[in-house]
Amino acid sequence: MRTFPIKASVLALASLLPMAASAAYFKWEAVELPASSGAACGDGSPYRFFVNKTPFSTKTVVVFEGGGACWDQNTCAGKGEGPLGLSILSASNPNGVPADYMTNVFNILNGGLSGLALGGLITPFSMRVHPLQSVQTQSWNIVYAPYCTGDVHTGNKVTAYGDADPTQPRVQYHRGSVNGYAMAQWLGKNFKQPAQLLVTGFSAGGAGATANYGWLRLAMNPKKSAMLADSGPLFNVNRNDSPEVSPSVHLHNKIRNVWGLDGSDGLVTKLLTMYPTAGTADNLGSLSTGLAKIFPQDRFNFSTFQRDGIYSAFSYTSFYPEIAAAESGVPRDTLLNQKWVPEVQKWVNTMKPYPNVGYYVPYQRDLLKSHTLTTLTFSGTAVKEANISSLKVVVDNLIDGTGTPIRAYETQKDEQNTKTPGTLDSLLQPIYKLLGL
Numbered sequence: 001m002r003t004f005p006i007k008a009s010v011l012a013l014a015s016l017l018p019m020a021a022s023a024a025y026f027k028w029e030a031v032e033l034p035a036s037s038g039a040a041c042g043d044g045s046p047y048r049f050f051v052n053k054t055p056f057s058t059k060t061v062v063v064f065e066g067g068g069a070c071w072d073q074n075t076c077a078g079k080g081e082g083p084l085g086l087s088i089l090s091a092s093n094p095n096g097v098p099a100d101y102m103t104n105v106f107n108i109l110n111g112g113l114s115g116l117a118l119g120g121l122i123t124p125f126s127m128r129v130h131p132l133q134s135v136q137t138q139s140w141n142i143v144y145a146p147y148c149t150g151d152v153h154t155g156n157k158v159t160a161y162g163d164a165d166p167t168q169p170r171v172q173y174h175r176g177s178v179n180g181y182a183m184a185q186w187l188g189k190n191f192k193q194p195a196q197l198l199v200t201g202f203s204a205g206g207a208g209a210t211a212n213y214g215w216l217r218l219a220m221n222p223k224k225s226a227m228l229a230d231s232g233p234l235f236n237v238n239r240n241d242s243p244e245v246s247p248s249v250h251l252h253n254k255i256r257n258v259w260g261l262d263g264s265d266g267l268v269t270k271l272l273t274m275y276p277t278a279g280t281a282d283n284l285g286s287l288s289t290g291l292a293k294i295f296p297q298d299r300f301n302f303s304t305f306q307r308d309g310i311y312s313a314f315s316y317t318s319f320y321p322e323i324a325a326a327e328s329g330v331p332r333d334t335l336l337n338q339k340w341v342p343e344v345q346k347w348v349n350t351m352k353p354y355p356n357v358g359y360y361v362p363y364q365r366d367l368l369k370s371h372t373l374t375t376l377t378f379s380g381t382a383v384k385e386a387n388i389s390s391l392k393v394v395v396d397n398l399i400d401g402t403g404t405p406i407r408a409y410e411t412q413k414d415e416q417n418t419k420t421p422g423t424l425d426s427l428l429q430p431i432y433k434l435l436g437l
Helices: 008-016 018-023 105-109 176-190 204-220 249-258 267-274 286-294 311-319 321-325 330-351 391-400 424-434
Strands: 028-032 048-052 060-064 141-145 157-161 170-174 197-202 225-230 299-303 357-361 407-409
Touching (some): 060 176, 060 204, 176 204, 204 225, 204 267, 204 286, 204 299, 225 391, 249 311, 286 299, 286 330, 311 321, 311 330, 330 357, 357 391
Parallel strands (some): 060 141, 060 197, 225 299, 299 357, 357 407
Antiparallel strands (some): 028 048, 048 141, 157 170
């Protein structure tokens, strides 16, 4: 059993403070954004995020939830090809986010792939006392941003999908960027200026943390700030690249349209209007390193596994018939890796000119097909050749360090370092099957 930063004596003291009772410290509170803000979940229902405050610190961590994404009727409705008609690649929380999302673990039954937060257990950043992993932000204010728009928290477009059933099309509110912006404005008005801010997210939330960092940074105006984007890379892809040069070009050009990224109120347009030198509209990945130019005093880390079998599937399977036709398992994973690994390498190279940007790229781990470093635990994320025991070292360096954040790219697979605690991955195998992994 690990030790944790929040001790029972501290919690007991908090319970004696009169302001603690009235401010509902150390418990999840839902914040429903008004319709006038434009915020919405994919089905048009209200967007809610959640705060868990502490009276002992103004430091704040904002966590963007991961999940699948969509650009057709079935996947936006949360449907997939798994045994239960689900897929980890389809849109998460297709029926919206209930007010008890962070406290009712049975929300996972709310249609499609839902209730991913698991009461905060999904990542050590969203729980005060996590049974598998400690991290210093567990003593900070915690903000959790669920994912329900199918657009990796980046969209601003309402699209009607009728490809599966034209008689009953699904009207999908791709409002991820709008939600992130409205949440940032609320936090800026209702939270004290943070002594420190960490914006993070996993999978789609990694892309969401990157895309929405600027709004949060400006609205909350922290004295010190950092970002950790886990396994949601925006690769360095030019709009007119060939698939041989940039395999993700089909994905990038698809989402530009269906999610409204290039629209008059789209994410790319809005960012480049505010910061013309941040990047180019022809390369979505340029906006990632653009953050380093906009906020040169802040610290950034981008992480992923070299053998990520889920984000690579999301990036390529729909666009390459030979991958879609390949047998799942080793045959398909081999084809995915042939495209994924070179893009990761090119992505890492784009970060090297920026002294406030770090990267952390272990080879793989035995959990979720090597997708995400921050889901459930940091175990299995060591890079032995760099003398780094786990991602926790990277996080502490990002938050507390100076100079260039840690940069590590594992060149040699180390079987021992891929292991997660006990039989965790074995226990999850039935869930993988239900999700069609």
